[in-house]
Amino acid sequence: GAGVSQTPSNKVTEKGKYVELRCDPISGHTALYWYRQSLGQGPEFLIYFQGTGAADDSGLPNDRFFAVRPEGSVSTLKIQRTERGDSAVYLCASSLLRDPRNTGELFFGEGSRLTVL
Amino acid sequence: DAKTTQPNSMESNEEEPVHLPCNHSTISGTDYIHWYRQLPSQGPEYVIHGLTSNVNNRMASLAIAEDRKSSTLILHRATLRDAAVYYCILRDMGGYKLSFGAGTTVTVRA
Numbered sequence: 560g561a562g563v564s565q566t567p568s569n570k571v572t573e574k575g576k577y578v579e580l581r582c583d584p585i586s587g588h589t590a591l592y593w594y595r596q597s598l599g600q601g602p603e604f605l606i607y608f609q610g611t612g613a614a615d616d617s618g619l620p621n622d623r624f625f626a627v628r629p630e631g632s633v634s635t636l637k638i639q640r641t642e643r644g645d646s647a648v649y650l651c652a653s654s655l656l657r658d659p660r661n662t663g664e665l666f667f668g669e670g671s672r673l674t675v676l
Numbered sequence: 677d678a679k680t681t682q683p684n685s686m687e688s689n690e691e692e693p694v695h696l697p698c699n700h701s702t703i704s705g706t707d708y709i710h711w712y713r714q715l716p717s718q719g720p721e722y723v724i725h726g727l728t729s730n731v732n733n734r735m736a737s738l739a740i741a742e743d744r745k746s747s748t749l750i751l752h753r754a755t756l757r758d759a760a761v762y763y764c765i766l767r768d769m770g771g772y773k774l775s776f777g778a779g780t781t782v783t784v785r786a
Contacts, residue, residue: 563719590772601763601776602720615773650719663708663767665774667719 561585563668565651571674572641580636580671584653591634592665593626594650602650608634609656641675648672680764685781694751696780698764701745706769709740711749713760714779720763723749751782759784 564583572578584591589610594602604618610631619625623641628634638645648670654663681699688694700709711723724731724738726747731738737750751758763779 592773594776599778601761601778604773604775607773609772652719662722662725663710663772664722665712665720667721669718 563651563653563666565668565671569672573676576641578638578641580649582634582651585666588653589656590654592652593636596648643675646675682764682780687783688754689785691753694754696749696762699746700766703744707766709747710765710767712763715760754784756784
């Protein structure tokens with residue numbers, strides 16, 4: 560499809576395991592964002608990429624969380640030594656760096672639901 | 677980021693208008709007012725945004741107070757598909773990220 564694609568849609572893992580979540584942005588979108596959403600709350604910013612580089616990673620909660628975007632397109636969010644508190648929906652969004660309609664619109668995927676047992 | 681305040685929830689009947697208020701008393705001159713909504717089990721989607729003047733698009737209208745300290749998102753005729761969480765967000769003109777609050781949960785009764 561033409562939208563932001565996230566895989567897996569659901570991931571169940573055990574405490575202490577390593578997890579990777581993948582985001583495939585809209586073609587041509589140079590900006591990419593990761594958000595985390597806990598039940599009943601709004602999405603919480605994690606990290607922002609411009610091209611291949613992380614321009615703002617101030618939302619990553621600790622050093623167990625890491626994200627990469629090596630070729631400026633697909634991004635992977637990596638979580639080491641998962642904890643039960645990491646359970647949430649992880650949302651990815653992409654946008655144009657220069658939006659001709661000047662909306663600054665972020666296009667979100669449907670998210671990856673992570674459950675840590 | 678400047679903070680917004682929204683009611684936790686609102687109810688509406690189908691085919692009736694919905695007025696969603698948002699207070700943003702600390703808004704700065706370069707902050708745009710953005711609205712997103714999140715349908716169940718989906719990511720947020722853009723609804724509308726504005727700076728000073730009222731705005732209309734195919735989804736909704738945005739009415740901005742003259743002092744810009746508050747705004748109202750107007751859904752002209754609510755449908756069951758409009759049941760969602762609606763987020764009012766301030767975003768600086770040169771900014772890149774959106775900071776979401778808890779939003780307003782809109783329920784539409786058939």
